Structure formats: structure tokens, C-alpha cells
Amino acid sequence: MRKKKLRLAVFISGTGRTLKNFIDLIERKKLSAEIPVVISSLPNVSGLQYAEEEGAMDIEIVERSKFDNLRDFSEANFEICRRYGVHYVVLAGYLRFLEIPKDFENRVLNIHPSLIPSFCGRGYYGNIVHAKAIEHGVKLSGCTVHFVDQDYDSGPIIVQRAVEVKDDDTPDSLNQRVFEAECLAYPEAIELLAEGRVTVHGRRVRIAPPEIDEFDM
Ligand code: GRF
Helix, strand or coil, X not given: CCCCCEEEEEEECCCCHHHHHHHHHHHCCCCCEEEEEEEECCCCCCCHHHHHHHCCCEEEECCHHHCCCXXXXXXXXXXXXXXXXXXXXXXXXXXXXXCCCHHHCCCEEEEECCCCCCCCCCCCCCHHHHHHHHHHCCCEEEEEEEECCCCCCCCCXXXXXXXXXXXXXXXXXXXXXXXXHHXXXXXXXXXXXXXXXXXXXXXXXXXXXXXXXXXXX
């Protein structure tokens, strides 16, 4: 199967470090993707500067407070994604709960800064996750890329990367090292999808071995 160039909608709520990583990798031809639209849950977040600088991305702001209920809010977001014909929605530091419509099942990805199912779920975001990991005394933390289902941080897991927790770690220092792992894990998951190697079987995601190009042999 030939590698596909995936059309991604990237959802942000804040600093947009993840979006920036995708933009850099796409520019360096290290990620088989394009980002026609960035959706922010808030206006004026600093992450939008990356989309503006890049130039070719449309920006949409969809605020939860403008909608009476979760369904209408979610629908407004996914309607934009349908309009742009995206293959996948990539949550990148996005802090709003979404109801996933049928046609986007297993097409919405998130990255969480711990090894799920530890230190995740409602209320676990930002440095809270790292503070809890340090407080608990785990020796390994890391990050998890997963499909988004109808609960917090609970969908099928695509990629995980472990990061050592050091004796003198603070939430900030651990955050920084986990984020370095995220910059590898998220693109890795997207590449696997672009290569058509990911299948979902209940809670389990299977990754098919890479196809060997007969002309390379
Ligand atoms: C990271 O902690 C990631 O795990 C979580 O959001 C943070 C990145 O946000 N999903 P941003 O890309 O810096 O806005």
C-alpha cells in the first residue's frame, strides 16, 4: 500500500507546541500530512501564531460558551472537519470534551502526557499529570497517543513512549522531557496511519509490519 498524505484538522487550546512540531516536520517532509485547518477552542491563544505564520492554514475559532449543549458544540467542530475533507482530527493540547459523531469514530487522535491508564482522566492535564506521577513515585512516565472515544483518555492506544522519572524531577522538568517524547510519538502514530498499518480491534490497536517495496530489494 502506498503512503497516503493525510489531511489533518489540528485542534488547539493553548501554546500550540504540538502544532508547531507538526508544521516543522511537514516542512522538512518528515510527516506525510497537510493541515488545511486549525481549530481553536479559544480566540487569541498563542498557538494560533504558528498557523498564522505558516500562512496556508485556515483558522477557525469554536468556543464552547457559544453553544447551549455539548452535541451542538461538537457538531460545529466536526462540520468544519467535513467541509475540509480531513482524514483525521488531531487534538493537540486541546482542552474541551467532544462528542465523537459516528463518521469520526477512530478518526480522532489525542496525546496524553502519561502512560495511560496512569495519571489520566478528567482533570488530568498540564503539569498536574507530572506532579501526580512524581508524587506517586513512579520510575517511568511517558506519553500515549490514542484514539478518542466517549470518555476522557480512554480510547484504543496507538503508540506509547516511556520516559524515566529522575529523583530530582519537578513537574516542569518532567513535562519538558515527556514533551520531547511526544514530538516523536505523535508523528510516529500519524505516519502509521498514513501507511495504512493501523487496525482497531475492540480496545486493541494492531500495527501491521511495514510493507517492503520490492524495488528496494
Ligand atoms: C501536552 O502535555 C500534551 O500531552 C497535551 O497538551 C500538551 C501540549 O499542549 N495533550 P501544546 O501543544 O503545548 O498546546
